[in-house]
Amino acid sequence: MKFTDFNLKETIQTAIAEAGFTEPSPVQKDAIPLVLEGHDMIAQAQTGTGKTAAFGLPIMSMMKGDGSVEGLVIVPTRELAMQVSDELYRFGQMSGLKTATVYGGTAYGKQIDRIKQASIVVATPGRLQDLLESGKIKMNPQFVVLDEADEMLDMGFLDEIKNIFTFLPQERQTLMFSATMPNSIRKLAEQILKNPKTVSITKSESTNTSITQLYYVVQEKERDDALVRLIDYKNPNKCIIFCRMKKEVDRLVAHLTAQGFKVSGLHGDMEQKQREVTIRAFKQGGIDIFVATDVAARGLDVNDVTHVFNYHIPFDSESYVHRIGRTGRGGKTGEAITLVSPNELRTIxxxxxxxxxxxxTQVIPTRMEVQNNRADALIAKISETKVTESAINLVKTLQHDLDIVTIAHLLASLVQEETFVKGKDHIGLGLEEVELLIEKALQNRGGGGGGRNRGGSRGNRSGGRSRHGRNGRSSGSRSGGRRDSRNGGQGSNRG
Structure with a gap:
């Protein structure tokens, strides 16, 4: 199926083509025809599956562009509001459809002026409720979208959402998108949707199939060492590390910074401006690693996150789905890696x-395995390097005192410092130990968990370490390549 099959307005179709989209994602394929037919809809879809286009393209195709607010999109966080607004602006600009982004922490006046010029308003619940209750704005949108509905309810916005709908027209088309479908979402849908159509994914599809999901069993005191070793081995382009608490975020940021990584934290105590600058730096490459709490990462939408690390296993399955959905987006592959202690195996x-x-389950790579990976990467890098005139002159200068073989050995010794890996030789448990612990955990299902009885030995540590499904990706060096630039923030309001 192609986007051209939907018969969208010509200007919208042109914008789709310019964005490089050809084939719709599953949620787009199912949702767009229902929206175009005028149905209310409730759709279960993870982040990163193309939800914004699934509702944005059809409603913009049906908009008149008469200067009034025709569409309202309600989202849980400022970051998601800016992300959705930018994407809708990109699709709608050829049709003359402007967007306004509305969230707390910024001046009312500027936002109100932009709303007056906008066809679509993307808003967080708190600020939108304030504007409607105070009478500062009035709107009669034909299309209303609740995006990330489960996260809004988790964040305590149920009352605000119900109140907002008292200010909206009864005659409207309402669309609800949610990654999960707890009873609270179904009850809300019954109140605000009329005879909705359902777009649903099966349970087996509730996590993205393009995400490889791995877990490593380590003792509690080994978590920091295991995390650094895995980052060294996997060499992620961009990664997010999830923690449970703010103080854990701050401690890990300090620890990883000391190891030479370009890292920043994200949690609820940060000022909004600081959050925006930090997120922009992450998107633009000034930061490689984000350490975040679940709440702080809500609405974070970065397409090229290659890895998600769960420093601790999340408290519930829904949080796990939300966390790992930050990678494997836009048709790309990703890896979700979880560190667990022996007594958390039942939770897994x-x-x-x-x-x-x-x-x-896999085994933490040994120090020598990571070092060998780095050496292989270094050899490949050397063989692909072009010889420069300045390098030739440097060797000529060195030849006044040294022979060419000694020069080669010295230069190799210098660059090989990059491949040195710190830390213990072995971290975590072997596969045989993990299998025994899983067996005990399942047998002990009614009792006290997986236990920490390791049976005295370290499984298959001695001799050869059993490796199954190892991703043999080469790992680059931290030294030299990790710059620590910061990129400034800029507003995303359109109009």
């Missing part, structure tokens, strides 16, 4: 059952 099995997925 419960999440697998709840989500309908399968996580693979």
């Amino acid at each position: 099995k419960r999440i697998e059952k709840d989500v309908g997925t399968k996580m693979t």
Whole structure:
């Protein structure tokens, strides 16, 4: 199926083509025809599956562009509001459809002026309720979208959402998107939707199939060492590390910074301006690693995140789905890596059952394995390097005192410092140990968990370490390549 099959307005179709989109994602394929037919809709879809286009393209295709606010999109966070607004602006600019972004922490006057010029308003619940209740704005949108509905309810916005709908016209088309479908979402849907059509994914599809899900079993005191070792081994382009608490975020940021990584934290105590600058730096490459709490990462939408690390396993299955959905976006592949202690193995099995997925257990790479990977990467890099005139002159200068073989050895010794890996030789448990612990955990289902009885030995540590499904990706060096620039923020309001 192609986007041209939807018969969208010509200017919208041109914008789609310019964006490089050809084939719709599953949620777009199912949702767009229903929206065009005028149905209310409730859709279950993860972040990164193309939801914005799934509702944005059809409603913009049906808009008149008469200067009034025809569409309202309600989202849980400022970051998501800016992201959705930017995407809608891109699709709608050829049709003359302007967007306004509305969220707290900024001046009312500027936002009100932009609303007066906008065809679509993208808003967070708190600020939108303030504007409507105070009478500062009035709107009669024909199309209303609730995006990330489960996150809005988790954040305590149920009352605000119900109140907002008292200010909206009864005759409207309402669309609701949610990654999960708890009872609270179904009850809200009954109140604000009329005879809705449903777009749903099956349980087995509730996590993105392009995401490889791995877990590593380590002792509690080994978490920091295991995390650094895995980052060194996987060499992610961009990654997000999830923690449970703010103080854990701050501690990990300090620890990883000391290791030479370009890293920044994201949690609820940060000022909005600081959050915006930090997120922009992450998107633009000034930061490689984000350490965040679940709440702080809501609305964070970055397309080229290659890895998600769960420093601690999340408290519930829904949080796990939200976390790992930050990678494997836009048709790309990703890896979700979870660190677990032996007594958390039952939780892993419960999440697998709840989500309908399968996580693979692996063994933390040894120090020598990472070092060998780096050496291989260095050899490849040297063989691909072009010889420069200044390098030739440098060697000529060195030849006044040294022979060519000694020069080669010295230069190799210098660059090889990059491949040195710190830390213990072995971290975490072997596969045989993990299998025994899983067996005990499942047998002990009614009792006290997986336990920490390791049976005395370290599994298959001695001799050869059993490796199954190892991703043999080469790992680059931290030294030299990790700059620490920061990029400034800029507003995303359109109009």
